[in-house]
Amino acid sequence: MTDTNPSENAAQNWNEYMGEMNDAFINSLERNVEAQTAFVDSWMSAFDTSETDETAADGMEGYVGVYNAWMDAAQKQFERINDALEGEDVPVEEFRDIWLKAANDAFKEVTTTSEFASMTADSVENSMTYKQTVDEATEQTLSAFGLxxxxxxxxxxxxxxxxxxxxxxxxxxxxxxxxxxxxx
CATH class of the missing domain: 1.20.5 (Single alpha-helices involved in coiled-coils or other helix-helix interfaces)
Known part of the structure; x- marks a missing residue:
């Protein structure tokens, strides 16, 4: 016979469960920070040094908006996890929705900046130049074959x-x- 009683087993199971939840939350938070860091790195490498200070500042404001959107989502997720731990029935879909909304908000923050518009314009201009080069090469090739x-x-x-x-x-x-x- 063992000397442990059922309430000690329940407490131990609860502590293990909470430890697993804490580990999962920390891992999720670390992944979010890593994703934000990767975003910042790619955003900063995308900045064109020839852009005006005003455009660059607008781009940085967009990044700050993205960062705030992700941090708000992390805070909401943390709050909903606490609600679930306190016994509230929190659907798993709500966590997905929190992050989908954060992704939409982040996208909106980035795409409404003058830096994004400038980079998009540069990309379109480069694409049109490339298309013109391909069209000229196609014309020359067809002409050379008598077509x-x-x-x-x-x-x-x-x-x-x-x-x-x-x-x-x-x-x-x-x-x-x-x-x-x-x-x-």
Missing amino acids: PTENDIQEVGKRLLEVERRQHDIERKLDQILDTIEGE
Whole structure:
């Protein structure tokens, strides 16, 4: 026979459970801090040193907003974990929703900055330059093989429209001549 009573076993089980919950929360918090650090590193490396101080400051304000969104989510998660430990029925989906809202808020903070707009504009400009280079190379390759290029097809289309315009003009004049002959 053992000397332990059921209440001691329950307390020990509770302590083990709480220890596991604390470890899980600490691991989650560490992952969040690591994710924030990675975000800061990538955000800082994305800054273009040629940007104005005002644009860079706006970008940093966006980062601060992102940081606050993540920290608010961590605080809400911590509060809801405490609520659950106190016996409140907290659905697991609520934790997911906390982090989804934080991700949406963080995205909004970043995408509304002038730094993001500037980086997006640079990216679009680079893409358009690349597209133009590819289009020119394609035109040259097609021309070298004696195949019609986009410019050739557009030229044929313009000529066809001109022929149709002239045809309609001739038909209109013929209709006038016929109307004059029938009227005599």
